Amino acid sequence: MPNNNTTRINSLEERNRYLMFTVFQLLARLESVEGQPSSSAQIAQRNWMLENSVADSIDAIFKYDKEEQQMIRNVKPWEKDPHYFKEVKVSSIALLKMVMHARSGGNIEVMGLMQGRVDANTLIVIDSFALPVEGTETRVNAQAQAYEFMTNYSEGCEAVGRLEKVVGWYHSHPGYGCWLSGIDVSTQALNQQFQEPFVAIVIDPIRTISAGKVDIGAFRTYPKGYKPPDEPQSEYQTIPLNKIEDFGVHCKQVNTLCSNRLITNSHYITSQVYDLAAKLEQIGNKNSSMFGEKLQKAVKDGEKLGCEVLHGMIVHAVKNSLFSSCSIAKLTKENDQTKNLEKDQSESNKLEV
Numbered sequence: 001m002p003n004n005n006t007t008r009i010n011s012l013e014e015r016n017r018y019l020m021f022t023v024f025q026l027l028a029r030l031e032s033v034e035g036q037p038s039s040s041a042q043i044a045q046r047n048w049m050l051e052n053s054v055a056d057s058i059d060a061i062f063k064y065d066k067e068e069q070q071m072i073r074n075v076k077p078w079e080k081d082p083h084y085f086k087e088v089k090v091s092s093i094a095l096l097k098m099v100m101h102a103r104s105g106g107n108i109e110v111m112g113l114m115q116g117r118v119d120a121n122t123l124i125v126i127d128s129f130a131l132p133v134e135g136t137e138t139r140v141n142a143q144a145q146a147y148e149f150m151t152n153y154s155e156g157c158e159a160v161g162r163l164e165k166v167v168g169w170y171h172s173h174p175g176y177g178c179w180l181s182g183i184d185v186s187t188q189a190l191n192q193q194f195q196e197p198f199v200a201i202v203i204d205p206i207r208t209i210s211a212g213k214v215d216i217g218a219f220r221t222y223p224k225g226y227k228p229p230d231e232p233q234s235e236y237q238t239i240p241l242n243k244i245e246d247f248g249v250h251c252k253q254v255n256t257l258c259s260n261r262l263i264t265n266s267h268y269i270t271s272q273v274y275d276l277a278a279k280l281e282q283i284g285n286k287n288s289s290m291f292g293e294k295l296q297k298a299v300k301d302g303e304k305l306g307c308e309v310l311h312g313m314i315v316h317a318v319k320n321s322l323f324s325s326c327s328i329a330k331l332t333k334e335n336d337q338t339k340n341l342e343k344d345q346s347e348s349n350k351l352e353v
Contacts, residue, residue, distance in 0.1 A: 061089070061091075061119075061124060062091075062126060064117055064163050064164055066163055069117055069118065069165070072118050073118075073196075073197075076196065078196060078197060079196075082222050082223055082226055082228075084121060085121055085122070085123055085197070085199070085220060086121040086122065087121070087122050087123075087218075088122065088123045088124075088125065088168075088199055088201070088218040089119075089122055089123070089124045089125065090114075090125040090201075090216075091124075091125060091126050091127070093127065094114060094116075094125045094126060094127050094128040095214065095216075097112075097127075097128050097129070097130075098112065098114075098128050098170050098201070098203055099203060099205065099208060099214055101128075101130045101172075102170075102172035102174070102203045102204075102205040102208075103205040103208075103209075105172055105174065105205070106174065107174050107175070107206075108174070109171055109172050109173070109174065110130065110133070110171060110172050111130075111131050111133045111146075111169065111170070111171040111172075112128055112129055112130040112131050112169065112170050112171070113128065113129060113131060113150055113166050113168070113169050113170075114127070114128045114166065114167055114168045114169065114170060114199075114201065115127045115128065115129075115157070115162070115164040115165065115166055115167065116164050116165075116167040116168075117164055117165070117167065118167070118197055123167055123168065123197060123199050123218075124167075125167065125168065125201075126164050127162075127164065128170065129153055131146045131149060131150060132145055132146055132149055133146045150166070154166060166195070166198075167197055167198065167199060168191075168198050168199035168200060168201060169187075169188075169191065169198075169200060169201070170200070170201040170202070170203060171184070171200075171202060171203075172202070172203050172204065172205055173202050173203070173204050174204065174205055174206050175204065175206040175207065176204070177204055177207070177215070178202040178203065178204055178215060178216060178217030179202065179217065179219075180200060180202065180219050180221075184200065184202075185221055187200075188200045188219065188220065188221045189221045189224070192220065192221060198220075199218055199219070199220055200218070200219045200220065200221075201216060201217070201218050201219075202216070202217045202219065203215065203216050204216075207308075210308045210311075212311055272301075272305050273305070275301075276298065276301050276302055276305065279294075279297075279298045279301065280298055283295055283298060
């Protein structure tokens with residue numbers, strides 16, 4: 001019974017706060033409509049919000065409560081439930097920095113860290129920063145220099161009032177999709193063991209340019225010895241032939257959490273066509289019960305590649321109709337004006353003669 005009363009009182013207090021907040025907003029709007037200065041209503045509203053600890057809805061996501069975050073880290077609810085985190089929210093500035101960093105690496109993998117906080121079952125990424133690491137076309141590993149850099153960077157952020165903790169790492173998979181390889185799974189499992197809460201984000205900069213939207217994925221690994229239940233089939237992911245084996249070995253250890261193009265990505269499109277041809281050749285050379293399933297996956301790969309190429313062609317056609325047509329019309333008009341001017345000048349010369 002006391003619990004029900006407490007809940008009722010809390011709900012009434014929240015309702016009264018909401019009503020007062022709405023009244024202040026209406027007063028401010030009425031004063032502004034009547035042409036009177038609305039500073040008095042705005043000041044009263046601001047004072048009331050400060051007294052009642054009401055955060056502005058726009059900036060609420062950026063508010064960092066140090067005591068609340070420390071309490072969540074002490075309780076560690078994610079240790080009891082491997083599926084505790086359901087989604088990841090990434091700020092625009094953090095996403096922009098990660099995509100630009102991934103794109104700057106070209107065909108070489110790059111790596112960085114993300115800062116943010118925990119909000120219930122959601123990890124919120126506020127900012128990100130790149131790490132000075134040496135990557136290859138298939139892997140990226142942090143060395144002593146990178147660990148020293150991330151320590152100094154985190155201490156510098158705290159010194160200037162940026163209290164957000166490191167909540168994950170990101171790296172790029174240029175041209176071969178968003179998933180965790182064997183090395184990535186080991187790295188993420190180690191981070192979750194000593195730096196929880198921690199999430200891994202993968203960005204494919206090549207497919208981002210090709211598809212016209214950010215190709216991104218967020219992942220966490222299951223604890224050692226945990227057997228995940230049969231999950232519903234997720235969105236189909238195209239994996240290159242030379243990486244399918246690595247993906248298949250570790251796919252059950254990862255929990256996925258809920259991003260002219262044709263000329264720029266000509267190498268990527270060509271490599272995808274070659275990869276699709278290799279898959280079809282492999283299917284034709286082997287007679288097995290998995291023939292139908294493998295052929296169906298190859299068809300999906302072909303459909304996805306075709307959609308990406310078609311999207312690039314549509315964008316190219318739109319640009320051509322918007323800019324090239326205008327330029328041609330302008331040149332045609334100028335050419336006609338020049339011809340008319342020459343004709344008039346020729347006729348005037350004849351009259352003079």
